[in-house]
Amino acid sequence: MALLAAVHEGATLTEAAGSLDALSPADRARAQRLAATALRFRGRADAVLAPLLHRAPRPETADLLRLAVTEMLALGEAPHGVVNAAVAAARAGGPKAAAAAGMVNAVLRRAAEAQAAWDAAPPARLPDWLRSPLAARWGEAVAAAIEAAHETTPPIDLTGKPGATLPGEALPTGSHRLPPGARVSTLPGYDSGYWWVQDAAAALPVRLLDPRAGERIADLCAAPGGKTMQIAAAGAQVTAIDLSPARLERVAENLRRTGLTADLVAADATAWRPETPLDAVLLDAPCSATGTIRRHPELPLIRDGAMIPDLVRVQAALIDHALSLLKPGGRLVYAVCSLHPAEGEAQLAAARTRHPGLVVEPPDLPGLDPAWVVDGAIRTRPDHWADRGGLDGFFIVRLRIPG
Numbered sequence: 585m586a587l588l589a590a591v592h593e594g595a596t597l598t599e600a601a602g603s604l605d606a607l608s609p610a611d612r613a614r615a616q617r618l619a620a621t622a623l624r625f626r627g628r629a630d631a632v633l634a635p636l637l638h639r640a641p642r643p644e645t646a647d648l649l650r651l652a653v654t655e656m657l658a659l660g661e662a663p664h665g666v667v668n669a670a671v672a673a674a675r676a677g678g679p680k681a682a683a684a685a686g687m688v689n690a691v692l693r694r695a696a697e698a699q700a701a702w703d704a705a706p707p708a709r710l711p712d713w714l715r716s717p718l719a720a721r722w723g724e725a726v727a728a729a730i731e732a733a734h735e736t737t738p739p740i741d742l743t744g745k746p747g748a749t750l751p752g753e754a755l756p757t758g759s760h761r762l763p764p765g766a767r768v769s770t771l772p773g774y775d776s777g778y779w780w781v782q783d784a785a786a787a788l789p790v791r792l793l794d795p796r797a798g799e800r801i802a803d804l805c806a807a808p809g810g811k812t813m814q815i816a817a818a819g820a821q822v823t824a825i826d827l828s829p830a831r832l833e834r835v836a837e838n839l840r841r842t843g844l845t846a847d848l849v850a851a852d853a854t855a856w857r858p859e860t861p862l863d864a865v866l867l868d869a870p871c872s873a874t875g876t877i878r879r880h881p882e883l884p885l886i887r888d889g890a891m892i893p894d895l896v897r898v899q900a901a902l903i904d905h906a907l908s909l910l911k912p913g914g915r916l917v918y919a920v921c922s923l924h925p926a927e928g929e930a931q932l933a934a935a936r937t938r939h940p941g942l943v944v945e946p947p948d949l950p951g952l953d954p955a956w957v958v959d960g961a962i963r964t965r966p967d968h969w970a971d972r973g974g975l976d977g978f979f980i981v982r983l984r985i986p987g
């Protein structure tokens with residue numbers, strides 16, 4: 585309830601996690617899982633509840649009903665226990681919530697019988713500011729497939745150092761996949777730092793960059809450092825820049841665990857310039873993160889499209905600066921974990937107009953589905969690899985400046 589209330593106030597689930605400090609680690613993990621699941625399935629929960637409600641309940645009562653319905657109909661928990669717990673929670677929630685305890689009891693008893701309605705209900709619809717551009721680019725069916733993919737609890741993917749043995753299922757692109765909820769820190773190789781957690785799509789930008797031993801490479805937006813580690817593991821000399829000193833500390837921690845090295849710089853990347861030009865730059869730019877809704881189901885509730893123009897401006901400034909850091913013939917990989925075409929496909933088109941000599945180098949990577957390559961760039965979506973558990977949404981392109 586505290587997590588969902590914080591999301592209604594605009595917080596991410598990660599930001600809200602501090603409200604759980606009084607709980608044991610196991611209870612905290614359960615609360616986080618339940619809140620995330622209720623957010624993923626909010627479309628079905630509201631569809632089941634709407635016909636059972638005579639008028640809109642107060643926001644915290646609505647959250648209580650959604651949580652209880654999710655436990656019963658998505659997670660298969662016994663209705664008796666769930667209804668009792670929800671009624672007890674309503675009674676403990678102050679006089680106004682307590683007044684609704686009878687209604688909570690009656691509604692949930694009926695909702696417990698509504699498995700067929702739950703199964704037939706559509707997934708939560710994306711907000712129009714995001715759905716419209718997706719449907720315009722890929723069609724209604726793909727927009728619906730993306731919404732369906734947002735209901736799945738994502739698996740955990742790992743990237744390893746070259747030659748490392750990784751737990752989990754080997755994926756065609758080189759990552760390894762563990763089932764959702766796997767306790768990563770207990771697995772062989774974690775303490776030795778042989779591998780780290782990174783979505784299979786998030787591992788592609790550095791595979792496309794193809795860093796070589798001895799090359800000088802900048803990772804302009806580096807924190808928490810998944811891609812910095814990939815570049816360092818390839819033997820390149822990497823400078824990791826990030827605007828946020830606190831987030832840069834996470835890069836330092838990750839490098840310590842994996843025994844890899846990088847030069848760390850806390851700075852605005854557009855104000856940073858090395859003494860001599862670079863072989864390559866990775867720009868994993870700040871973005872709407874709309875490609876990660878599977879992992880952050882609260883995003884559609886706490887973001888709106890108003891931020892897109894500002895992000896597009898920052899990304900364009902970062903691209904222009906990144907190109908100016910390269911030696912002749914150097915390469916830039918631009919990546920965003922966004923589904924919004926303004927941050928991906930249109931951003932690339934605008935960059936090519938501003939820099940007419942730029943060459944797009946189409947990917948030649950093992951395991952890459954040819955359907956993900958569009959006009960020389962990689963476009964992954966959460967509905968890709970649906971039978972394997974999906975993929976984060978990324979736009980990734982490799983650009984080379986004239987030699």
Ligand SMILES: C[S@@+](CC[C@H](N)C(=O)[O-])C[C@H]1O[C@@H](n2cnc3c(N)ncnc32)[C@H](O)[C@@H]1O
Nearest residue numbers: 805806807808809810811826827852853868870
């Ligand atoms: C998408 S995240 C990077 C993820 C990272 N590359 C990884 O793989 O772990 C974007 C990062 O850009 C940083 N950032 C935003 N604006 C920046 C700027 N002007 N200069 C440098 N870093 C910036 C943010 O602090 C954030 O850590």
